[in-house]
Amino acid sequence: MGVALSEITGQELPTAVVGRSPRELAWRRFRGNKTGIFTLVIAAFLILSTTFAPLLKSAFGLDPRARYNDLMNKQGFPTGGFNGISWAHPLGLEPGIGHDLLSRLLFGARTSFFVALVVTVATVGIGLIMGIIMGYFRGAVDSTLGRFIDFLLAFPAFFMIVALSLPMVQRLEATGLVEGNSARMTYLVIILIFFGWPYLARIMRSQVLSIRERDYIMAARALGASQRRIIFKEILPNLWTVVIVYLSLSLPGYLTAEAVFSFLGLGVQPPDATWGLLISDSIKYVISNPTYFFIPSLALILVVLTFNLLGDAVRDALDPRSEVS
Amino acid sequence: MSEEPILEVSNLQKFFPITSNSIFARVKGENKAVNGISFTLRRGETLGLVGESGCGKSTAGRTILKLYEPTSGAIRFNGEEITNYSTRKMKPLRTKMQIIFQDPYSSLNPRHSVGEIIGAAFTIHGLASIGGDGATGSSGRSATKRLVQDLMERVGLNPEHYNRYPHEFSGGQRQRIGIARALALKPEFIVCDEPVSALDVSIQAQVVNLLDDLKDDFGLSYLFIAHDLSVVQHISDRVAVMYLGKIVELAPTEEIYQRPHHPYTKALLSAIPIPDPVLESSREQIVLSGDLPSPANPPTGCVFNTRCWKAQPRCFSEEPVLQVVDKSEVACHYPE
Numbered sequence: 001m002g003v004a005l006s007e008i009t010g011q012e013l014p015t016a017v018v019g020r021s022p023r024e025l026a027w028r029r030f031r032g033n034k035t036g037i038f039t040l041v042i043a044a045f046l047i048l049s050t051t052f053a054p055l056l057k058s059a060f061g062l063d064p065r066a067r068y069n070d071l072m073n074k075q076g077f078p079t080g081g082f083n084g085i086s087w088a089h090p091l092g093l094e095p096g097i098g099h100d101l102l103s104r105l106l107f108g109a110r111t112s113f114f115v116a117l118v119v120t121v122a123t124v125g126i127g128l129i130m131g132i133i134m135g136y137f138r139g140a141v142d143s144t145l146g147r148f149i150d151f152l153l154a155f156p157a158f159f160m161i162v163a164l165s166l167p168m169v170q171r172l173e174a175t176g177l178v179e180g181n182s183a184r185m186t187y188l189v190i191i192l193i194f195f196g197w198p199y200l201a202r203i204m205r206s207q208v209l210s211i212r213e214r215d216y217i218m219a220a221r222a223l224g225a226s227q228r229r230i231i232f233k234e235i236l237p238n239l240w241t242v243v244i245v246y247l248s249l250s251l252p253g254y255l256t257a258e259a260v261f262s263f264l265g266l267g268v269q270p271p272d273a274t275w276g277l278l279i280s281d282s283i284k285y286v287i288s289n290p291t292y293f294f295i296p297s298l299a300l301i302l303v304v305l306t307f308n309l310l311g312d313a314v315r316d317a318l319d320p321r322s323e324v325s
Numbered sequence: 326m327s328e329e330p331i332l333e334v335s336n337l338q339k340f341f342p343i344t345s346n347s348i349f350a351r352v353k354g355e356n357k358a359v360n361g362i363s364f365t366l367r368r369g370e371t372l373g374l375v376g377e378s379g380c381g382k383s384t385a386g387r388t389i390l391k392l393y394e395p396t397s398g399a400i401r402f403n404g405e406e407i408t409n410y411s412t413r414k415m416k417p418l419r420t421k422m423q424i425i426f427q428d429p430y431s432s433l434n435p436r437h438s439v440g441e442i443i444g445a446a447f448t449i450h451g452l453a454s455i456g457g458d459g460a461t462g463s464s465g466r467s468a469t470k471r472l473v474q475d476l477m478e479r480v481g482l483n484p485e486h487y488n489r490y491p492h493e494f495s496g497g498q499r500q501r502i503g504i505a506r507a508l509a510l511k512p513e514f515i516v517c518d519e520p521v522s523a524l525d526v527s528i529q530a531q532v533v534n535l536l537d538d539l540k541d542d543f544g545l546s547y548l549f550i551a552h553d554l555s556v557v558q559h560i561s562d563r564v565a566v567m568y569l570g571k572i573v574e575l576a577p578t579e580e581i582y583q584r585p586h587h588p589y590t591k592a593l594l595s596a597i598p599i600p601d602p603v604l605e606s607s608r609e610q611i612v613l614s615g616d617l618p619s620p621a622n623p624p625t626g627c628v629f630n631t632r633c634w635k636a637q638p639r640c641f642s643e644e645p646v647l648q649v650v651d652k653s654e655v656a657c658h659y660p661e
Contacts, residue, residue: 025488075657111330136654214431214432214434215427215428215431215432216390216431216432216434217431218387218426218432219424219426219432219503219506220445220449221392222390222392222419222422222423222424223423223445223446223449223450223506223510224415224416224417224419224420224449224450225445225449226449229449232436233445237434237436237437238434238435238436320436320438320490320492321437
């Protein structure tokens, strides 16, 4: 096309030079990061295996409710040492009740991941929107929202979550939409979101306050850019690094929070499983059956570490200033 | 250069409110950054705007482009009164008036590639298919790309660097990116807000010469804001000297450098070093005593009276207005 045009106009037209797109560059940077690839594989494996846990259940007979009393001794411990690890039960059995530990972990992860994911996405979403509104529009909006955030942060959130648990769960059950474990899970999701969003909102507000005064925002306005373009195209891309770091800290944080509240008896109750319940149960056996204690705890540590490292790798990949190998 | 004015500014004021930093913000005062300036810019002319830091020259440039809402006064662009135009009404005019910034680091979004930065102008004004053959979609994009690369070449950048990010460029190259962005929509008028003061001296000359060349090629008029008097002398047809939000002297370049009439202009010019050690050692320098007064509380009478060595009682009571002295306009009761 360039050749034809230059023939017509008799002018030398610069031919468009093909270069790597920003997305391609980011992927190249990510690919060069061994930790990133490694954690991505682990994260993908974790997410896939928990998502398709019901399929694994039918394919390999991984039933979280099945009890294998024939493999337990009279004291209620799995026979064969190391928590009764065998080909049929790769992580052994739960002492006392005799459930298969691998299937408990997989099905428990469904609940734990679901709570953590919903809370993280919601807090990041709300925090990001509120932060941008406060930082961009400033003035009365900023001070009103700012005082509300102060109020939320000054609240003893942990005690409120514990104290409100029973009445709130009863109210949720009274609506007839949810009951039992789903009601407790819903309560946990709602209350964690309610107390969780102000942190990111605060960080985003200060970032936006600083970015909106830069000359490139002024340049965009001088070009006639709409407010929408300024917020979404000029400001937002500069917030992603912080959001991703926050995400990678927040997801394992809420995973742990869910474990803590289940541990305290506020979350999901048996016979359903969550990681918090497993850890809470395993503490009883820390001396008598340490293998059982270490498995769910190490699983939690592994997941937290994976998401932290993955978040770091993604942030590095998205930063145009980092080197392309 | 025609006599037809492209820009007329009359009695322009821009005050920034000073608010208390408490829960309920109260306005405590006003920072009178630009306090009633008037001038005309003829088509094809370069008007230098000089003054020390904090005298309101950058604010003046940005208020003229309506990047700040003017407090009072009038701005007429091509005979059209734009003082109270809304953002929406300003949008079509944005293609005709542009700005080049001082800091080549904060003026480019670090998350956008050079292509995106320069091409933003076409996207914002829906000119992605400006290729001329009515191309849309992907061929429209490649037309934009060609235009952007054309601009890059014009300002002395390698068009192959289309997909690079600002941090991969030097200060001078980044300033060229800023210039290409301002030129994208073929404007008639550009506010150059200290475009070279953040650059090395060797790079300064290149960028000033580039701006000079582009002026002829694109038929531009410049409002050239600077504090470096030798750069202004090189590029300007006329020079306005600002002090504390007011224009104190406005004259053709040659006139102002040969025969300054305002004491402040005289003091400013005496600060230019002479690149000859013998002459430099005998250079008579006027050193102003005291600091620039606060623009929130400017002195009554002549704004320069706190630092003027010639100040008379009249200077403290009566504010001087711009009046014609020889070929210059001077705001002084006792011009030299």
